Amino acid sequence: MSSPHALRTPRGRRRFVTPATAVPALAVPVLFLAVAVPAWAQTPGSGYGRTGEAAGAVLTNPLTISLGIVAVVASAVVAGTATLGFLSPPSRRSVLVVQGGAAVAVPVLVINWLIGGLTALAAFPQAAGVLLAAVMFARGCQTSSAVIGLLLIGALGYNATIGHVGWHVGLAAVHMVAAVTWLGSAVSVATPACGARFTVLRRHTLVFAISATVAVAAAALEAVAKGMRFDGVTFGSLTGQLVIVQALGMTVAISTGLCRPGAIGGRVVAVAAGLVFTAGTVIAVQTPAPVPADTGRPLLRTVALAGQDVPVVVVPQRPGRNLVHVGVPGALVGGVSADERAGAPGGWAMVDLPAGTDVLTVEADGEQVPLRLDLGSDPAPPALVAGLAGPDGPECLSAVVGAMVGGVSDLPAACPADKLSAQDAVALRATVRFLADRDVALYLVSDGSGRSKAAATVVRDAAAAHGLRVDDRLNPADAVVVVAGWEGGRRRLTDELFGRSTVGGTYTAPWLATGSVLGRRTSAVTTLDFDPRAVPAQRYLADLRAAGVTLLASPAGFREWSAPTDRDEAIAGPRIFTAVQVAVIPAAVGGTDHRTTAPWLPGGALTPVTPPLPT
Template identity: 35%
Template sequence: MDHGSHPVTGSAGLDLAALIVRLVLLPATAFVAGIGLLRPQVDTLPRRLRQVTVVLGGLSAVLAVVSAVAFDVNVVGAVVHALLVLAVPVLTTRRPPVGRWVATALLVLLVLETALGRSGVEFAIDTVYVAATAAWFGLASLALARAETPRLGPLSWTLGGVLALAGAVQLVLSGVAFDRRLYETGFGIALLAAFVLPIVAAVLWRRVAVVGVAAAFVAWSAFVALPAPAELPVPGVPLLADAGGTPVLVSPQRPGRNLVHLATAGSVAVGDGPAVQAVARPGASGFWAEVDLPAGRSSLVVSGRTIEVDTGSASGVATASGPDGPECATTALGGLVAGRKDVLTACPADALSEADADALRKLVGFLAARGTGSITVVGDSSARGTEAARVVRDAAAVSRVAVRPDGAALVVVSGWAQAASALDGAAAAQRERPAYPYGLYVAPWLLTGPLVNTVASSTVPLRFDPREQAAVSYAVALDNAFPGEAATVTGFRQWLGPEQPEPPRVQLFAAAQVNAMPMAPGQPHAPGMDVPGEGAGFFVPQGTVVPISFPLG
C-alpha cells in the first residue's frame, strides 16, 4: 500500500504519519493472516486469542481506510484489504478451511503492500519474509494460548532460520552490511534488527516469540519504507551529494582547497566555520564556492543541510581548484553520472591530448585553405593552454598563416576563465567594428553553453556530433543528476569512459544562438512547443551545433 511521497522521511513514498500507520497496519495484518493460516491445525481457538484476532483485524481495517482517505493510496486496494482482514477472524471461528484461503489472499496483498513497488530478488525476499512472519505469528500465538500445535520446536527454528536467511541476503544486497551505515542510519539499524530478532525469538521461543517476531517485522516494514542511505564518501573521488533535493558537487575531496558546486545560489560552510557564498565562475554554469577541508572525515553545511565528506590523507590535484577547477569538477561529474567512482588524479588542463592537438592542427589547415592570412591566438598559463598555443603557432608557421594581435580570425585555446574573457572581448569588438572577419574558433574543450553562447557564432573542431544519440543521452543524464548543468566535451568523454576510443575524423561544427519563430515580448509559445534549444538533450542550451565542413584531412 503506497502512501505517497514526503520529505520528512525522504523515502519513495512516506511521510512521518504514514510511516507510523504503516508500522501498525502491516504487523496487525500479518498477525491476522497467520492465525487464519494455522487455524485449521487446531480443534478449538482459545477465546482470548480469538478476541485479539478480532481487535487486530478491526484495527487493520480502520487503518486501511484511513490510509485511503489521508494518504491518497489506492482506494480499491484499501477496500479489499479491509474486507479480507475483517473476514478472516469471522471465518476462522465458523469455517476454518475457508478462512485459510481468505488468509492466503490477505497474505498475498500484504506482500504487495510491504514491498512498496520493489521487484526482482528484493520482491522475492519480501515474499519470504512476510510469509514466514505470518506463519510464525500464528504458530507462536497458538502455542502461547496453549492450543495443541505439533512440532513447535522444529517449526520455530525453521521459521527463524528462514527469516534470518532472508535478512542476511537483504543485508548483503543493501550495500550497508560492511560499513558504518549499518549502525549509524535508521535504514541500517532496521535491517540489522530484522536479521537478529528472529534468531533471538527462535532461541528463546515461548517467552518472547511473539514480541520478537513482531519487532522484527516492524523493523522490516520500516526498512522497506525508509530511503537507502547515501553511499559513503571515498577520499579522492569527487562527491555528488544531495542537500534536501538540491545536488551538490565537491571536488576533488582531498585535504586542502576544494570546490563546492551548487545548481542554485547558496552558501557553504565547513562544520561550524563561517559560511562562504557560492558565486558564478567565468565559463561555468551554476555557482561555486572554494573551501578548505581538513584531512579525514568532516562535514559541509550547504544552505542549512549537512553533507558528510571524507578527504583521506593524500594530497590532491592543484588544478582541481583555481581558474581550471570548474572544468575539472564537471569532467569528474560526467563519470559520476555514468556510475563510476574514479579517484581524481589529473585535470583536463594538466596536459594537451594528442587527439586535441591533432584537431587544432587540422583547424589551422582549414583556415589556411580558406585564405585566412592571419590569426590571433589566446592561450593561458596552464600546461594545456601553453602547449595548445604552441601547437597552433607551429601549425600556422607551416601553413604560412601569420599570428598577430589583430588577426583576421580568433583562435581560443585557453581554459574556461580566459576563454570567457576573450570571447566577451570579441563580441564587444564585433559590435563596434568588423572584427575577426574570418570568424571565431575555439578548442574542443571549450564547447559548453556558458562560453559559446556569449557570442553569436563560433566554430569548434570535434570528433563527435553533439546531435548524436550518445551525446544526447549524456546531456539528458547530466540534467537529471544535476539540473541546469551545462554539457561539456571533457565531461562527455568521461561519461563515455576510457574504453571508448575517440573517432579518428575531425569535423568543424558551428555553435550558434538560435531563436526560430520569435514571439512577441511576453507571448507564450503554443502548447507543446519548446523554445528552441530548451529542454533535455541539447548539448548547448538556447543554441544549436551543426556541422559546417567535411571531415578535415
C-alpha cells in the same frame, strides 16, 4: 446458514461469533469498497470520478508513503493471523484484532489508490484479500482463512521485492514472509484468554521461533547489503535509528515471550512484534543508509540537503588534497566553504583529508549530511592532484566523472588541461582554416596551462600558414579565438556580453563547449569533432542524468566516457557549432519526437552551422 463458532471469554463463558456478529465490525471497509467500486470501473476518459493522476497532484508524496506503510502493517496483521488460525481456534480478541486490521487496511488502500499512490490492480485485489481473510477468520473457517492469508502473504512478499535486483529480490521476499508470519504468531499468542494461552503458545512455539530466526537473519543480511555498518554514519541516519528500534523490539519480544508467556508477556510480545514490523516497513520505503565508498576511488553521491537532492563528488578520494563538488554553492564541506567558480556549476572546495579519515560532513542551511569515505593508503598521482587544485580543477573533475559513469575504475594520471590532445589540435587548425576564408586578423585569449600554451602555438602556426595576422591587442575587427580554460573562457564571454564583442566573432576551443561556460549565449561558436545531438552523446548525458550530475557534462567527460569501448561514432570531420536558446517544439512535429533528444546546454543547445571542415 453456517454454524456458529464458539469462543471462550476470560471468565469461561462461551460466546458465539456468527456472520451476523462478525460482519458489523467490517461495515466501514465494506461500505468504503462499495462506494469506490463505481469509480474503479470507470475509465480515465469516461468523465466520471477522479483519476489517480489528478488526485495525486493535490496531495503530497509523504502522505502516499505514510498510507503505504499503514496499509502494509495492517494487511500483515490480518494475513499472518488468518494464516495461522489453523493452529488454534480464534479468540474474541484475535477476531477483533483482525477485524480492526481489515477496518484500517481496506480504506487506506482505497484512499492510496484515489490519490495515485497505487494502481487499481495493486490496491483492490489486496483490499479484497484482506476483507475475505478477516470474514473467514471471524467465522471460524480455518482452511479458507489460511488459504486466503497465504495468498495475501504472497502478495506482500511480492510487493516487497519491487525495486530490488539480483539476489536481493529473494532476500526481500523471505524477510517479508517471515516477518508477517512472526507478527501473526505474536498476535495469536497474545490474544487468547489466560487459561488457553499456554496451549496456544505451545502450538505456536515452533512457528514463532523459526519465523523470528529467519526474519532476524534476513534483516541482518539486508542491512549489510544496504551498506549499514557499526559506525556513526549509519546510526546517525534515519535508517540506522530504525534498525536500532528493530533490534531492541526483537530482543524485547523474544526474551519476554520466553520468560513470561502469560497475559502481560503475550501482549508485550505482540506490541514489540508490531513495532519491529512497522520499523522494517519504514526502512523498506526510506532512503538506505549511506553506502560504503570504494577504496581509493572517486566518490559520487546524491544527498538530501537544503530541501533538494544535491550531488556531491569527491575526487580523487585519496589521502591528501581532494577537490569536492557540491550541487549548491555556499555549502560547507569538512568545514571548508564550497564557493562558486567562473565557468563551473555549483560549489567547489579543496579539502585536505588525512589518511584514515572515514567521514566527510556536508552542511547547508543548518542541515548536516555525513558521507562515508574509504581513502585507502595510496596517494593519488601528483599531476592529477596538482591539476585538481589549479584553475582547471572543475574540468578535471568532470572528466573523472565521465570515466566513472562510463565504467572506468582507474584514476587518470593527469588532467585534460595538462596537454593538448590530437583531436583538439585538429579542431583548432580547422577553425583557423575556416577563418582564413573570411580574411580577418586573430586575437588569442589563453592562459598558463600546458594545453593552452600548446593550443596558442597551434593557432599561431596555422594562422601563419594561411597568411592570417595574430594581433597582440584586441581590435574590434578581429576574430577572437579563446584557448583558455573554463575560467578564462567564461570571463572572456562575460566581457563580450558587456559590450566588448568584435566584428569577427568569438571562436572557442572544443573543451569550452559546456553549459557553465557558454551559458545561454546566442553568438558563441565552437568547433567539435562530435555531435552533441547524436546517440553516443545522448547516452553520455543519460548516464550523467542517472547519476544526478547532468550539469557536469563536458567534452572532456564525454571523451573519458567514450574511451573504454570507443563508443563515439565515426565522423567526417570537425564542424562549427553555435549555442542557441531552445524553443519549445511540440512533440511529433514533422513526424519526429523531439522529446528523445536532451540538450547539451541547460536552456540551450549546440547546433551545427557548417558541414564537416577540411583538416
